[in-house]
Amino acid sequence: MRKRWTRRRKQQLFGMTMIVPAALLLCITIVTPLFRSIYASFLDDSLLSEDHAWNGFQNYITLLSSSEFYHSLRVTLLYVICVVGIELILGTILALLLHSQIRFRSFFRSIMLIPWAIPTIVSAVIFLVIYNGDYGVLNQILMTTGISDHKLNALNDLTLALPAVMGVAIWRQTPLMAIMILAGLQNIPASLYEAATIDGAGARSSFFHITLPSLKPVLANVALLMTVNNFQMFTLFYTLTNGGPVGATKSLAILTYETAFEQYDLGLGAAIGVIWMILLLLFSIPLYRMAHASREG
Amino acid sequence: MKFNKKTVVQSFKYGLLFILFVLFMFPVYWIINVSLQNNAALFQFPPHWAPQNLFIESYRMVLASEEFLMFYKNTFIVAAGSTLLSVLVSILAGYGFSKFRFPSMGILLVLFLSTQMFPAVTLLIGLYTLYGSLGLLNTYAALILASTTTALPFCIMLMKTFFDHISKELGEAAEMDGATQLGTLIRVILPLSKPGIMAVSIYTFLVAWDDFLFGLTLVSDLDMRTLSPGLSLKFLGEFSYNWSAAAAAAVIATVPLLVVFLFLQRFMVAGLSAGSVKE
Numbered sequence: 001m002r003k004r005w006t007r008r009r010k011q012q013l014f015g016m017t018m019i020v021p022a023a024l025l026l027c028i029t030i031v032t033p034l035f036r037s038i039y040a041s042f043l044d045d046s047l048l049s050e051d052h053a054w055n056g057f058q059n060y061i062t063l064l065s066s067s068e069f070y071h072s073l074r075v076t077l078l079y080v081i082c083v084v085g086i087e088l089i090l091g092t093i094l095a096l097l098l099h100s101q102i103r104f105r106s107f108f109r110s111i112m113l114i115p116w117a118i119p120t121i122v123s124a125v126i127f128l129v130i131y132n133g134d135y136g137v138l139n140q141i142l143m144t145t146g147i148s149d150h151k152l153n154a155l156n157d158l159t160l161a162l163p164a165v166m167g168v169a170i171w172r173q174t175p176l177m178a179i180m181i182l183a184g185l186q187n188i189p190a191s192l193y194e195a196a197t198i199d200g201a202g203a204r205s206s207f208f209h210i211t212l213p214s215l216k217p218v219l220a221n222v223a224l225l226m227t228v229n230n231f232q233m234f235t236l237f238y239t240l241t242n243g244g245p246v247g248a249t250k251s252l253a254i255l256t257y258e259t260a261f262e263q264y265d266l267g268l269g270a271a272i273g274v275i276w277m278i279l280l281l282l283f284s285i286p287l288y289r290m291a292h293a294s295r296e297g
Numbered sequence: 298m299k300f301n302k303k304t305v306v307q308s309f310k311y312g313l314l315f316i317l318f319v320l321f322m323f324p325v326y327w328i329i330n331v332s333l334q335n336n337a338a339l340f341q342f343p344p345h346w347a348p349q350n351l352f353i354e355s356y357r358m359v360l361a362s363e364e365f366l367m368f369y370k371n372t373f374i375v376a377a378g379s380t381l382l383s384v385l386v387s388i389l390a391g392y393g394f395s396k397f398r399f400p401s402m403g404i405l406l407v408l409f410l411s412t413q414m415f416p417a418v419t420l421l422i423g424l425y426t427l428y429g430s431l432g433l434l435n436t437y438a439a440l441i442l443a444s445t446t447t448a449l450p451f452c453i454m455l456m457k458t459f460f461d462h463i464s465k466e467l468g469e470a471a472e473m474d475g476a477t478q479l480g481t482l483i484r485v486i487l488p489l490s491k492p493g494i495m496a497v498s499i500y501t502f503l504v505a506w507d508d509f510l511f512g513l514t515l516v517s518d519l520d521m522r523t524l525s526p527g528l529s530l531k532f533l534g535e536f537s538y539n540w541s542a543a544a545a546a547a548v549i550a551t552v553p554l555l556v557v558f559l560f561l562q563r564f565m566v567a568g569l570s571a572g573s574v575k576e
Contacts, residue, residue, distance in 0.1 A: 014478050015397025022390035022409065022453060025382075029446040030412045033423030040422055090317075097314050108314065110562060115321055117558035119507045121525040122547040125532065126328045129540055137327060140343045151342075171324060232416045235509040239529055256418045261514065266422055273419025280414055 037270045045267035052267075059271035069272065071247065072255040073279075079162060079251060080230045080283075083169050084223055090170065091177030091222070092215075098178065099185045109182075116175035124239040127168045131155050155241050161248045165240050169230060177222050184218030185211070220291035224284055231280045252276045332356070332544035339540045355545035365546060367520055368527035373553075374437055375512075375523060376505040379444040383452050383501040384494060386445070391456025392482055406457075413450040417510055428515060439515045440523065444505035452497040459493030460486065495564035499557060506554055524550050 044055040063069050098109050115123070130138050133153025142148040154164040188211065196206050234253040237243065243250035243258070250258075252272065260269025331339060332355060333348040359365050394406055424443070425434075433439040463486060471481040487494075512523040522530075528550060532543035 011397050011478070012399040015393040016399055018389040018393030018397075019405070021386045022449060025386060025442065025446055025449065026409065026412050029424065029442050030415060030420060033420045033427055034415055036423030036427060037419050040426075093313065094317055097310065097317070100310065102310065102314065108318070110559060112318065112321055113562065114325060114555065114558070117503065117554045118325070118551050119525060119554065121507075121509055121528050122328075122551050123324070125528065125543055125547040126324045128533070129331055129544065130324060130327060135340050135342050135344060137344045171321065175321070228414055232418070234418060235507075235525070238509075239533055253416070253418050256416075260418075260422050266426075270419070270422045273416060273422060277414070277416055277419050280416060281411075284414055 038274055040266050041270035041274045043267045045270075046263075046265040055267075059268050060275070062268060063271050063275065068247075068250075068255065069275075072250050072252045072272075075162065075249060076231065076251045076253075076276075079166060079169075079233070080227060082163075083166050083173070083230050084226045086166075086170050087174050087177050087226055088219060088223060090174045091181050092219070094174065094178040095181035095185055096211075098182055113175040113179055115172050116179070118172065120172065120235040121239060123168055123172045124236060127164075127171075128155070128240065131164055156245050158245060158248050161241050161245060165236055165249055168236055168240065169233065173226060173229070177226065180222045180225075181215065181218055184215050188214045217291050220287050224287040224291060227283060227287060228280065231276075231283070328544050328547055331540055332548050334541060336539060336541050340538075352541065355541040356549070358542055359546045359549055364519070364531070365527070365549075368522050368524045369550075371437070371521060372506060372524040375440045375444060375508075376502050378437060378441040379448065379505040380498050380501045382441060382445045383448050384497055387449060387452035387456045387497055388482075388487070388490075388494070390453045392460055392486070394453070394457045395460035409453060410450045412446070417447070421510065421514055425514060433515075435516050435518045435521050437521075440508070440511055441505075443511040443515065444508050445501070447508070448501040448504040452501060455497055455500070456490075456493055459490055463489050492564050495561055499561050499564065502557060503554065 041059055042054060042056060043052050044058065045052050094112065098105065098112065102108065118126075130136050131154045133139070133151055133156060138154065139148070139151045142152065143150075152160065154160045157164075192210050192214070193206055196210055201209065232253060233251065234257065237249055237251050237254050238257070241249040243254040256269050256272045256276065259272060260266050330345075330347060333351055333353065334345065335352045335354070338345060338349060338352075390409075394402065428434050428439050433442075467485055467489075471485045472478070476484065507525070508523065509525040509529070513526040513529075516522060516526075528543075528546055532539065532546060
């Protein structure tokens with residue numbers, strides 16, 4: 001009896017030891033900086049301050065009374081909701097197509113996923129060239145199809161800049177979404193569909209009663225992943241518009257970066273970062289619950 | 298009647314596939330098209346749908362640029378280092394979480410996974426001062442650590458799920474035969490986990506290769522620059538009117554990823570399917 005107990009203890013100890021390297025790594029690059037950032041958000045830590053003194057909630061008060069912050073929050077939320085929503089729909093359609101009996105299926109499966117393997121910076125270069133107001137091919141397409149009768153400069157247009165950035169994100173991220181949903185589709189047991197066909201269910205009814213419910217945890221999971229990624233999106237905003245024109249695409253990531261690393265107000269930047277993080281957590285919890293609850297069910 | 302309906306559905310399906318194919322592939326075609334024209338041909342409207350004369354001078358120029366080759370080398374070192382570190386650490390942690398039950402394990406796992414929720418720009422404010430005091434600014438180590446931890450939570454989850462599916466009896470049988478716990482992991486479990494290890498490697502490699510923010514801020518020496526910030530500084534700023542070279546550089550920066558991706562993609566699908574769907 002005693003011997004078995006010590007063996008169990010030894011196993012537990014071994015298991016915990018194996019987790020130590022990961023815990024150390026996450027502590028160095030995530031937990032410690034996180035606490036440093038939270039601490040900095042309560043300091044008067046700007047270029048003008050001499051002693052970097054504790055100033056309580058002053059940064060938060062400044063922030064919550066500035067219209068700039070609410071503007072960035074609106075831009076970020078609009079961007080995240082549109083991008084994730086469109087990606088969910090397009091990704092599901094693409095996954096269903098790649099799952100169905102089509103000719104050259106494995107060819108399409110490989111080739112359609114290519115945008116995902118393209119670095120974000122490269123997609124920025126690609127679309128800067130395509131969107132360009134003077135020589136871009138987008139204008140050629142819009143004008144020959146009659147959608148627009150004059151040249152547009154999408155990234156420099158107050159109303160078009162944000163949708164233009166969204167387009168790049170959707171183009172690059174949808175393939176990953178599709179690959180994950182496809183994996184989910186492949187895991188639905190064929191017997192479920194067979195049973196439904198015997199019960200006389202049509203294609204549409206099978207889709208709504210078998211495919212979608214079975215996919216729910218996967219969809220919640222990919223939605224969570226993409227929400228977290230896009231809430232943080234920095235590269236595309238920085239390289240495509242850098243927040244412009246006139247702040248039309250100034251997301252929280254750009255606002256934080258500008259405040260902390262261009263105006264060197266680390267305290268205020270950290271405060272934006274902290275509020276942003278809390279919002280992201282609030283946003284993720286329902287998605288996390290959904291992914292988790294239906295897994296257990 | 299039934300036949301008709303089927304043809305309608307079929308043509309709808311192929312029509313949709315065609316539209317999506319064009320939407321997703323056109324930008325890829327376009328960057329290649331642009332990279333094979335000279336700037337005089339590029340700054341014309343309407344643009345040329347295909348190169349009039351093949352122009353490969355930009356590729357030659359980019360490949361001869363010592364600066365670009367250095368960006369390339371740096372990115373490769375960072376991505377390879379991150380991949381090695383991430384695979385090693387996530388195998389250990391994934392195995393620990395999968396095979397051994399210990400107190401408060403569930404909470405620990407959720408804590409590990411929740412670290413990916415913290416916005417990188419927020420962390421960066423603390424990270425910058427921390428690395429400054431540790432003397433890590435302008436080192437490969439800084440970028441490797443940053444990319445590894447970005448990828449790590451997902452990798453640990455993926456490895457844990459993979460190990461969950463490998464029969465527990467297998468490990469116990471090996472231990473009955475007198476193998477140590479580490480020996481069991483290395484000789485019995487790991488050879489069966491290749492798809493999981495591949496998926497973790499590809500994922501980390503892609504994440505590290507794609508990093509922009511850390512490379513932009515944690516490194517300021519020109520000879521430590523990685524590709525993403527390097528491309529942005531070189532081609533999106535003062536030289537933004539050398540489209541041909543920018544496109545050629547962009548194509549060359551993507552090639553290693555495409556090779557990795559096209560050859561190893563099936564592992565990725567297998568790994569993702571195990572890691573994200575089951576359990």
